[in-house]
Amino acid sequence: MASISLHTNHTLPSLLHSQTPKPTFSQKISLLSRSSQSQFHGLKLSNSTLLSFPSSSSVKSSILAKVTEGAIPPAFTLRDQDGKTVSLSKFKGKPTVVYFYPADESPGCTKQACAFRDSYEKFKKAGAEVVGISGDNSASHKAFAQKYKLPYTLLSDEGNKVRKEWGVPSDLFGALPGRQTYVLDKNGVCRLIYNNQFQPEKHIDETLKFLKTV
Numbered sequence: 001m002a003s004i005s006l007h008t009n010h011t012l013p014s015l016l017h018s019q020t021p022k023p024t025f026s027q028k029i030s031l032l033s034r035s036s037q038s039q040f041h042g043l044k045l046s047n048s049t050l051l052s053f054p055s056s057s058s059v060k061s062s063i064l065a066k067v068t069e070g071a072i073p074p075a076f077t078l079r080d081q082d083g084k085t086v087s088l089s090k091f092k093g094k095p096t097v098v099y100f101y102p103a104d105e106s107p108g109c110t111k112q113a114c115a116f117r118d119s120y121e122k123f124k125k126a127g128a129e130v131v132g133i134s135g136d137n138s139a140s141h142k143a144f145a146q147k148y149k150l151p152y153t154l155l156s157d158e159g160n161k162v163r164k165e166w167g168v169p170s171d172l173f174g175a176l177p178g179r180q181t182y183v184l185d186k187n188g189v190c191r192l193i194y195n196n197q198f199q200p201e202k203h204i205d206e207t208l209k210f211l212k213t214v
Helices: 012-017 056-062 107-118 120-125 138-148 161-166 202-211
Strands: 029-031 038-040 043-045 049-051 077-080 085-087 096-100 129-134 153-156 180-184 190-195
Touching: 077 138, 096 107, 096 202, 107 120, 107 129, 107 138, 107 202, 120 129, 120 202, 138 153, 180 202, 190 202
Parallel strands: 096 129, 129 153
Antiparallel strands: 029 049, 038 043, 077 085, 077 153, 096 180, 180 190
16 A cells, blocks of 8 residues: 655744744833823832833732731831931830821822821820831921921831831832831730722721721
């Protein structure tokens, strides 16, 4: 019986190599803002701002909170708006509201800061202290506090060391520092954690609501 041989000039490897590889999600995307001072709830964008979107594994690690309800948060010592050193232990003995925010003067952060200011007497009535923390330096905090007449302490966490130690989650794939509020009882134990980047004023409502129950 005669055998039949079939030949082809195209092989599977050559066809695969001819295809253009698809870009991965982790590639950097250049985001150009239309104005040089675009702001997005605390994120200040300038022209040719480059955002790096990490892989899914790094996103998961960035939202893993280290401080949980029922735990005692890591101690810290930071400088306030007057350049004086302030330790977390200073507030022990009374409820303390510690809120982390992205940046001074950004729209969302200004609303949040002023909302805490407007309700400050309610916090005092509840026997609580209010402490705001961001990565801005003391001079920035001082100007921010003076401009909006903020009556409470603002602490400078340059390098975001305390933010990282407390495990404050980030937003926008790590590009935007998170907005998170912690309520500590008089013994320094965390009793409430509230996170809401896009409704900054709700932090005040939720915190006061909780303080009324303790």
